[in-house]
Amino acid sequence: MSEETTMSGFSFFDMRELKARAETCAETHPTLTHAQRLSLVARRDFGLPCFVEARRLREQDIMQHVESDGDVGKCSFCHFTFRLREERAWHVTRHERLEEALHYLHHMPLVGEQLKRLMDSSWSQAQDAPTLEGRVAGYLGVFRAWYDRSIFGSMCDGTWREHPDFPMYVSMIITATDVPHDVLDRLASLYGRRPGSLRWGESRWQEVG
Ligand SMILES: [Zn+2]
Incomplete structure (x- = not known):
């Protein structure tokens, strides 16, 4: 993987686009499994070795904002303090909703x-x-x-x-x-x-x- 790919991260919108394109491959690549279609699109359109790598980059993109203190994480982007293991999924959902909203609203409220x-x-x-x-x-x-x-x-x-x-x-x-x-x-x-x-x-x- 190139250093450029590591640096640029993988946004919420990249991931949404990748998944949408994989869905359309159901028509063009009927013999592949869904997981194989995801990896096909990751390789073909995003220059990544596989879909797992796209997921890892997305996770990294989110976690770069999180400072951890023992079992507790604190996100400077979505201002959420959470238990790193138990509330990981909840944090990702919240974080991505905020990313999406900001994309359309262009305005970060004061916090x-x-x-x-x-x-x-x-x-x-x-x-x-x-x-x-x-x-x-x-x-x-x-x-x-x-x-x-x-x-x-x-x-x-x-x-x-x-x-x-x-x-x-x-x-x-x-x-x-x-x-x-x-x-x-x-x-x-x-x-x-x-x-x-x-x-x-x-x-x-x-x-x-
Ligand atoms: Zn967050």
Whole structure:
């Protein structure tokens, strides 16, 4: 195997493409087993010695983000802490969902420390700003942080396609949390209200199903 192949890794989309092409080989190569078709495509279209190598590269691609500490892994990409052995498959599923979502959304929500910083500074502004405009901006910052946390969860559980956009989220959240009257009036005039879309006290959007 060339060094180039090792370096370039093997993305979620490469793997999906490889498997889709192997499926179409059912027609053109009816005498081969499914495993043989996967390896045929790996060799023919991806320059790999076999399908097992494609799987190994995919695993390596994912695990390069994981730092392990004993039995526990911590992924810097999908922000998941998990038991390396027992929760390996769960991590891969979550990690790949996030890869797929990012491919379409082109936007990584704030997470971890950055999210906390936005939340803290926005809360201060929402409470302490001397003008209504300032407090409205503070509340919008808080809602942006909640929104990012909500859509990040949806990206990891595969429901992001249905997740509301930010303006719609604001119209939902202002009817699900305590907001001072003057701020509420201003936000409602800008975004409207969608009562009942989020449960009271709930900031994480959930697909109704
Ligand atoms: Zn991950």
